[in-house]
Amino acid sequence: MSVTQALPKTARLRTLGMSAEIAARMRTMIQEGELPPGVRIDEKAFCEAFDVSKTPLREALKILVSEGLVLHRQYIGYRVAPLDLDELRATFETLHGLEAHAGELVAQRMSDGALAKIERRHQAMIDAHAAGKRTDYFRINQEIHQLIVDSAANAVLSGIYATLMSKVHRARGAANADMLRWQESHEEHEAIVEALREPGRPRLARILREHSENTAREVLRVVEASLAEPNVAPR
Template identity: 60%
Template sequence: MRSTMLIATEEKTKARAGGRVRRSGLYTGIADRLREMIQEGELAPGSRIMEKELCEYFDISKTPLREALKVLVAEGLITHRQHLGYHIAAIDIDEIESIFEVLHGLEDIAGSYLSTRVDQDALSAIERKHQAMVLHHASGKRAAYFRLNQEIHQMIIDAVRNPTLSAIYTGLMTKIHRARGIANADSFRWKESLAEHEALIEAMRASDQEALRRLLREHSEHTAQEVMKALRQLPRA
């Protein structure tokens, strides 16, 4: 399993020590951790679930693990076939690509309004979150960096104060979350992405509408290119 689960050595060692589900915990806790591992790219699409090793990882018996797996099968994150066992569900690359095309347009729309609608409180909150993300980058905490990155993107869209835009964006980002996590697990674009975020914040400070439209769309396009590249390099099921 370790050869296909894409578990980064340093962070996953810490996760094993600090994130282990207690024996007395409910199977929902196991499902939550497995869901996180799938969505953040720790478990590769198409890879087989090795129940014995997961039981050792969580320090549990097979019963709560099986219950957790059933939850994720119902959510579509895991598949189960008789005699073949449990596998991480594959990702529809064409669907992800089509979602990114729509997201590029939403980022463009956000840039058109952001310069006149973002207030100081929202900008200050984004800047604080960005500084925390910078610290995660400096210490190599990839998973924590990725989570804050996601939060910042939503905060920028929410700063436009258009509930419809925010709701559509949230829904689409949820659909590509796992794909982005896979790219993040094997990405060399960290520094470039961080610089793009800093440029976005500068444009918000300057209320530069044209720069915001351009930077938001370009950042979205660069992210899409990285994600699609990572997805196309995945082994075929």
């Protein structure tokens, strides 16, 4: 019987609720690059950071292990799961084509309402960039990409794109921590919005593909480097 199972029911519910909250916070840290692939998870440091005992922390880690985000080895401990570079390369290659195809369809099908919504989110992204809010910027960036693809009015394309983007989300978060690429990505998004506003949108497909290729290049570079990073503690 585990320690959690041995607790009274009310105490166990509190522990499980706390574990879910910790898991959610750590999941975000992993997906957005604050905890890079391959890094060791220092249980003592995380217990201190979250002000919890080891029991809810380990329950949270079990959740993340079940999701494939964390690995556990007896006597060694927990580590953020590494990323499969070959799978990432193949996924990005497919995304490049989807971005370009979406651009071709969007050029014909985007509604004024869809463009207005993208422009509003783009302004929110500019504000996040000006304020140095990297995490907010990254979330809005991802949202804008999906909004553009959704504007192609092709449900199959939108679904495939969302599925593949979920596979590279964690890797994109790691790359977004690079400040130089952050600025470059910001400039590329400005070019995308300009292309969306053009009559007929003749440059859109090309610009979307180039942006995807630039992102992939940086993501793969950062992921390879992150595998050799030293252990980190939560902030």
